[in-house]
Amino acid sequence: MRAEAQEFYKGTYLENTGRYKGIWAWLTSTDHKRIGLMYLYAIATFFIVGVIMGLLMRIELISPGKTIVEPQAYNGLFTVHGIIMIFMVVIPGLSATFGNFFLPIMIGARDVSFPRLNLFSFYLFLFGSFLAILSQFMRHGPPDTGWTFYAPYSTTTGTNVIMATTAAFILGFSSILTGLNFIVTVHRLRAPGMRFFRMPLFPWAIYATAWIQLLATPVVGITLLMIIAERLFRIGFFDPALGGDPVLYQHLFWIYSHPAVYIMILPAMGVITEIIPTFCQRKVYGYKAIALSSVAIAAVGYLVWGHHMYTSGMSGKSLWLFSFLTFVVAVPSAIKVFNWLATMYKGSIDMKPPFLFALFFIFLFTIGGLTGLVLGALATNVHVHDTSFVVAHFHYIIFGGMGFAMFAAIHYWFPKIYGRMYNLKQATVASIIMFVGFNLLYFPQFIIGIEGMPRRYYDYFPQFQPAQVISTIGGFVLAAGLALMFYNLIRSARKGEKAPANPWNGTTLEWQIPSPPPLENFDEIPHINERPYSFK
Amino acid sequence: MSDNHHSASTHITPYRTLAIVLVVLLALTFLTIEITSFDLKAWNVALALLVACFKGYLVLSYFMHLKYENLLIKILVGMVILLFALIIVITYIDYLFR
Amino acid sequence: MEHQAKAHLLEHRDDEASKLGMWLFIFTEILLFGGLFLVYAVYRSIYHTEFHEASLELNVVFGAVNTIVLLVSSMAIAMALTALQQNKIQLSRQLIWLTVFCAFIFLVNKYFEWGAKFEHEIYPGSELLMKLKHGHILYFGLYYAMTGLHALHVTVGMVILIVAERRIKAGKVHPEKYVFLENSALYWHLVDLIWIFLFPLLYLIT
Numbered sequence: 124m125r126a127e128a129q130e131f132y133k134g135t136y137l138e139n140t141g142r143y144k145g146i147w148a149w150l151t152s153t154d155h156k157r158i159g160l161m162y163l164y165a166i167a168t169f170f171i172v173g174v175i176m177g178l179l180m181r182i183e184l185i186s187p188g189k190t191i192v193e194p195q196a197y198n199g200l201f202t203v204h205g206i207i208m209i210f211m212v213v214i215p216g217l218s219a220t221f222g223n224f225f226l227p228i229m230i231g232a233r234d235v236s237f238p239r240l241n242l243f244s245f246y247l248f249l250f251g252s253f254l255a256i257l258s259q260f261m262r263h264g265p266p267d268t269g270w271t272f273y274a275p276y277s278t279t280t281g282t283n284v285i286m287a288t289t290a291a292f293i294l295g296f297s298s299i300l301t302g303l304n305f306i307v308t309v310h311r312l313r314a315p316g317m318r319f320f321r322m323p324l325f326p327w328a329i330y331a332t333a334w335i336q337l338l339a340t341p342v343v344g345i346t347l348l349m350i351i352a353e354r355l356f357r358i359g360f361f362d363p364a365l366g367g368d369p370v371l372y373q374h375l376f377w378i379y380s381h382p383a384v385y386i387m388i389l390p391a392m393g394v395i396t397e398i399i400p401t402f403c404q405r406k407v408y409g410y411k412a413i414a415l416s417s418v419a420i421a422a423v424g425y426l427v428w429g430h431h432m433y434t435s436g437m438s439g440k441s442l443w444l445f446s447f448l449t450f451v452v453a454v455p456s457a458i459k460v461f462n463w464l465a466t467m468y469k470g471s472i473d474m475k476p477p478f479l480f481a482l483f484f485i486f487l488f489t490i491g492g493l494t495g496l497v498l499g500a501l502a503t504n505v506h507v508h509d510t511s512f513v514v515a516h517f518h519y520i521i522f523g524g525m526g527f528a529m530f531a532a533i534h535y536w537f538p539k540i541y542g543r544m545y546n547l548k549q550a551t552v553a554s555i556i557m558f559v560g561f562n563l564l565y566f567p568q569f570i571i572g573i574e575g576m577p578r579r580y581y582d583y584f585p586q587f588q589p590a591q592v593i594s595t596i597g598g599f600v601l602a603a604g605l606a607l608m609f610y611n612l613i614r615s616a617r618k619g620e621k622a623p624a625n626p627w628n629g630t631t632l633e634w635q636i637p638s639p640p641p642l643e644n645f646d647e648i649p650h651i652n653e654r655p656y657s658f659k
Numbered sequence: 660m661s662d663n664h665h666s667a668s669t670h671i672t673p674y675r676t677l678a679i680v681l682v683v684l685l686a687l688t689f690l691t692i693e694i695t696s697f698d699l700k701a702w703n704v705a706l707a708l709l710v711a712c713f714k715g716y717l718v719l720s721y722f723m724h725l726k727y728e729n730l731l732i733k734i735l736v737g738m739v740i741l742l743f744a745l746i747i748v749i750t751y752i753d754y755l756f757r
Numbered sequence: 758m759e760h761q762a763k764a765h766l767l768e769h770r771d772d773e774a775s776k777l778g779m780w781l782f783i784f785t786e787i788l789l790f791g792g793l794f795l796v797y798a799v800y801r802s803i804y805h806t807e808f809h810e811a812s813l814e815l816n817v818v819f820g821a822v823n824t825i826v827l828l829v830s831s832m833a834i835a836m837a838l839t840a841l842q843q844n845k846i847q848l849s850r851q852l853i854w855l856t857v858f859c860a861f862i863f864l865v866n867k868y869f870e871w872g873a874k875f876e877h878e879i880y881p882g883s884e885l886l887m888k889l890k891h892g893h894i895l896y897f898g899l900y901y902a903m904t905g906l907h908a909l910h911v912t913v914g915m916v917i918l919i920v921a922e923r924r925i926k927a928g929k930v931h932p933e934k935y936v937f938l939e940n941s942a943l944y945w946h947l948v949d950l951i952w953i954f955l956f957p958l959l960y961l962i963t
Contacts, residue, residue, distance in 0.1 A: 236774045303781045310731070311774045327775040341785045345792035349902070360796055365898075367890020369847040371799055375749050375792055425742060426749060438756035446750065646670060670837060671842045681832040687946045688956075689825050704801075707957040711961035714953045719795065723941075723946045732780055737783045743791050747798055754799050 131621075135542065135639040138202045145655065151194055153238035154642065158245050159223030159541070162215060167213040167609075169252065174602060181564075181598040184591050193505060199282075199578060199580040203259055206271025206287060210294045213525055214383060217390035218336070219248070219301055222329045222530050224540065228420075229326050231314025231651065233643045236307040244300040251293035258286035271380070274361035274372040285354055288347040295340045295347075298386075302336025305329055314632075316651035322602040325411055328393025333418040333503050335389075343379030346372065364495045370435050377428035385424040387521055389417055391528030392459055395481050398533035398535050399463050401629045402478035403470025407657035409462040409521045416455035418481050423452040433504045442501055449499035456492060460485060475627065476550035480531030483558050487523025494569065503648040509579075511629035512572025515565045523561060530554070533612065538626050542639040543619030549611040556604030563597025630656055670727040680721045687714050758887070762945045772936040779940040783947050786910075790951055797958060805962075807892020812962040814879065817872065820960035823866050824952060830859030831949040834918065834942045844932045846925060853922040856945065860915045867908050871901075900959055901913050907951055914948050917941045 132138045138158045139148045180200050192200065196574045199439050223241065227234055259265040268277040268285045277284050309330045313322065317563050320332075350372075352358040359365030361372040401406045407413060429437060429445030437445075462486060472478070494516040497503045507513060536545050567590035568576075576587045583591070625634040636644060691710045695703055721724040725733060792832045799807050837852035874897075878885040881898050921941040924930040 206833065236771065237778065250900055266902075299785055301787075301950055303778055307774050307778050310777060337781055338739065338788055339783060341788035342746075342792050345789050349792075349796070352898075352902060356880075356901075358902060359881070359894050360898060365887075365894045366800075366804065367895065368799070370753075371796065374753070378746060378750075378792075389817070426745060429749075429753070435757075437753045440756040441749075441753040444752060664758060664839065669842075672839055674836055675866055677832050677835045677839070681828060684828045685825060688821065688828070689956050691961060692821060695963050698963050704962040707961055708954075710958055711954050715950055718831060718946055718950050718953065722831050722949075725945055732777065735780065735784070739787060743787060746791070750795060750799065751802070754802060 130528070131542070132362045132639065134168060134641055136642045137638070138642075140642070147343075150603065151242075153234075155223050155227050155234050155238065156540075156640065158241050159220050159296075162219040162223060162248065163243060165222075165249065166212050166215060166220060168206050171205055171211060171609075173207040174605065176200055176207065178598055178602060180204065181595040184583075187585055187588060189581075194581045195264075195267060198269075198579070199259075201264035202266050202269050202287075203578055206255055206266075208293070208521075209270050210291055211248075213387045213521055213635050214294075214298060215301075216387060216525060217394060217529060217532060218305070218329060218332055219244075219324075220529075221394070221536060222305060222332075222390060223301075223535065224569075226326055226329050226632055227312065228307065228636065228640065228644050229323050230312060231317060231632055231647065231649050232308065232320045233648075234311035235304050236311055236369045237304050237417045239597060240300055240304055244297045244304070247297035251290045251295075254286055254290035254293065255318060257288060258283040259459070261500050269378060270349060271374075272347070274350065274353065274369045275287060275363070278352055278361060285351050292344055292347050293297055295344050298336045299344075302333035302340075305333035306337065307535065310460050314648050314651050316456060320411065320414065321651050321654055323415075323418060324396040324407065324410070324417075325390070325393040325631075327388045328396070328417050328582045331421040332386050332389045334351035335386050335421050335424065337554075339379045339382035342375060343383075346375040346379070347548055347628055349375070370437065371458050371513055372430070373435055374428070375417070377431045378425075381428040382421075382424050384517075384521070385420055389420060391484070391525040392456075393419070394528045394532040394535070395463060395484055396459070397629075397631065398477045398481045398531055399466050400656045400658070401535075401627050402475060402481075403467050404628065404658050406444060406471075406654075406658060407462065408465035408468075409458075410654060410656070412458055413462055416458045419455040420452060423448065423455075427452050430499055431503070439657070445497060446501050450496070453492065453496060458491075460489060460492075463517040473627075475534075476545075476547060476554060477535035477627070478579075479551060479554050480527050480534060483554065484527045484531060484624065487519050487527060487558075487561065490521055491519030491521075494519065507572055509577055510572035511568040511576045515568035515572060518565050518568075522577050523565075523572070532606065534555045535627070536613065537615070537639045538622035539640070541616050541619065541623075542622055542637075543615055544622040544626065545611050545619055549607060553604050553608035553611060555620075556607065557601055558604075560597050560599070560601030560604055562593050563657045564601055565597070567591075567594045567597075572618055585631065613654060628658075670724075672721065672724065676721060677736060680717050684714055700729075770935075774941075775936045775940060776943075779943050784945060786947055786951075790903075790906065792880070793899065793906065794954070794958075797899050797903070800899065801958075801962075804890075804892025805896060807890050808896045808926065809962045811889075811893040811896035814874070814897075816873075817960050819866055819870050823863050824956045826859045826862050826866070827952050829948045830856045831946055834945045835860065838935065838938055838942050841925065841930070841938055842932060843862050846931070850922050850925055850939075853876070853918055853925075854865050857915055857922075860911055861910055864908060864915075865962065869913075871904075888946050902959050903916075903955055903959065907948070907955060910948050910951070914945050917944055 129138070130180070136154055141148055141152070144149055149161055152158065179191070180197070183192055183197055184199075262281045264282045266280075266282045266284050268280060268282070268284060272284065272288060309322075309326060309536070349360050351359070353361060355367070359367045361367045361369050363369065396407060398411055427448045428443055429441055430449045433442055433445075493514070496505065498513065498516055534545070534550055571587045571590045574587070576583055623640050624636065624638045632649065635649070672681050687710050691707055694710070699706070709754065725736060787810050833856040837849045837856065839851035840852055874880060879897055880886065881901055886894055886897060918941055921930060921938050924937060
């Protein structure tokens with residue numbers, strides 16, 4: 124890099140001291156901070172590709188009948204949009220990026236327990252992603268099954284299902300190994316004096332998430348192998364002609380994929396729990412409740428998968444059990460929302476971009492959560508299952524929730540990562556544009572969903588068009604906001620104003636070290652004597 | 660930091676213990692074959708599984724050294740088994756009551 | 758630079774962490790096979806008579822022999838660890854080779870078992886299989902899937918054990934630093950553990 128950059132980064136992890144130069148210094152690095160950033164850049168790239176897929180769908184849906192693509196291509200679009208967003212963006216999402224960068228620092232460690240395994244996880248992530256993208260272009264055409272690969276269609280369609288499911292398997296392996304690494308790290312590398320209940324809440328969230336990554340992912344792993352076995356060997360597990368049950372596939376698939384949504388949201392909630400006390404300069408209300416609610420969500424979250432399958436033909440007792448457990452799992456999430464609000468009460472609020480994103484998160488996540496209750500209740504679910512109501516619900520939770528939390532995290536930790544500050548005004552404006560665009564994009568989908576607009580449908584009745592038009596416009600407004608945000612961040616990473624070590628007056632360990640951090644994080648490992656979030 | 664080299668328990672399992680466990684495991688294997696040669700309806704599966712679980716317990720405790728490991732690993736093994744059992748039971752509730 | 762890196766690695770050595778990591782990996786394997794056990798459980802409960810009929814195709818003697826072989830191998834590798842911990846390097850290496858030999862016997866048996874089935878045209882997708890009842894088809898599908906995945910793990914386990922033995926020979930694994938053997942043994946015990954459940958579930962259905 125150029126001389127002035129070298130001078131700026133001297134003594135930090137961004138200085139190249141090793142054997143390699145340039146990109147190889149990154150691709151061979153076992154430093155958790157560099158690995159976290161590499162994940163961040165890869166994920167940001169995949170996110171942009173996924174957004175483009177989404178916008179293409181929005182253009183297609185702006186009017187009934189064919190607009191820009193054929194029906195088969197549309198099926199390919201929503202499939203690849205899902206595969207990219209779920210497996211390559213939101214699941215690795217906050218854990219692989221900010222979990223990698225900040226978990227060790229926030230618990231007072233120099234790195235994770237297995238740094239080389241960490242790098243290997245990243246290579247697996249890249250390889251799996253490469254295969255997923257390749258499956259779009261190989262001979263038999265992009266998969267058209269939806270990211271959910273439901274049997275029997277996924278076992279009989281001619282498209283590149285085997286390559287896509289193999290990609291998902293490899294990506295899952297990456298996720299498992301990262302989870303394994305983080306669990307051991309939290310158990311073995313906490314600084315002296317940092318008992319579990321003195322850990323900040325982002326590490327708590329990452330820890331709970333790691334358990335889900337570790338235990339749930341293997342189930343989808345074996346399930347995808349079964350799909351491949353069906354396609355290659357006609358093994359018959361999900362084939363009614365051979366005695367198999369397609370609903371069993373759904374069980375196996377959702378046994379992972381429901382906990383997977385907690386992989387997405389728990390770190391997001393962890394980020395919000397870090398940001399709110401800092402920008403209210405008040406300690407978190409109910410620290411233990413928030414810590415334990417993360418664990419509760421992880422635990423109960425394993426048992427609710429059937430709420431994706433209410434209309435599939437399950438037994439009545441099953442329906443009842445899953446609905447009941449789904450309502451139970453909503454409770455710890457609600458506890459968090461109350462605790463965040465209580466933390467803000469009588470706080471000294473500083474409306475900086477991270478906090479603004481956090482507020483948007485709470486608003487959007489709440490809407491997503493409440494509409495989740497509509498879906499969790501059996502009777503109402505039957506009416507809205509497989510409609511765009513569901514699409515709106517999960518986008519509010521995943522995008523409005525996890526997505527906005529990701530943006531919040533970037534704006535919160537940016538000065539620490541780069542030692543530079545971004546343009547606060549641009550960040551604020553971008554966030555507001557995104558918030559407006561987001562609601563325009565997704566809220567109408569609740570309405571037409573209730574009115575009967577199916578999901579994954581290429582064509583629709585004319586009465587749904589006005590809402591579809593608003594939604595499409597919203598999509599482009601959102602994209603504009605995203606573009607401004609990206610521009611601001613990328614420009615500022617290279618040329619932003621130098622940022623101090625602790626621009627937000629945070630109390631957790633990452634704010635007690637220089638910005639950017641030195642290679643080994645701490646000159647001396649600190650000794651922890653108190654609960655986190657004690658503001659003077 | 661430097662004393663993390665050895666396991667928390669530097670317990671070494673004696674050859675005798677391992678040999679005895681093997682003998683018990685072999686005996687239980689033959690027991691299983693015997694039990695399943697009679698038709699006891701639903702009890703066949705239950706008993707065979709019960710014996711298998713006990714064999715598994717022996718392998719975990721003595722061969723895999725779990726008996727002498729720290730409490731954390733013991734609790735984790737228990738929790739994973741519980742999770743697996745719950746998943747099977749909950750899925751069963753669908754098929755059993757269709 | 759290299760020397761500093763190595764010293765760095767030594768300073769950060771944490772055997773408890775390695776062992777915990779191995780146990781966590783074992784948990785993932787339990788859940789991986791668990792998916793297949795779930796499919797088995799569901800279909801056995803639906804097609805219990807047909808599962809029984811189909812299982813008669815399997816040779817209980819072969820299965821029992823394989824069970825014995827694996828149990829013995831499990832004891833062997835556990836003893837190999839004891840030997841290493843007591844500085845009996847030669848004995849340890851011999852016991853590892855015994856374990857590998859047992860694994861080899863297991864795979865040879867498996868080869869003959871599967872071979873016999875293929876000869877009788879019993880394999881997923883075969884014309885013969887398609888004509889059988891649903892329960893039979895699913896039983897054999899599960900038989901191949903579960904024993905196949907298990908055999909893959911046996912093979913991987915053999916490789917890991919051989920690597921452990923080589924490292925002991927090279928002095929990289931020794932009485933003061935044996936976590937590699939410990940973890941390899943844990944992996945091997947897992948392979949044994951899975952078979953302990955596979956045997957009665959596939960071979961001994963009344």
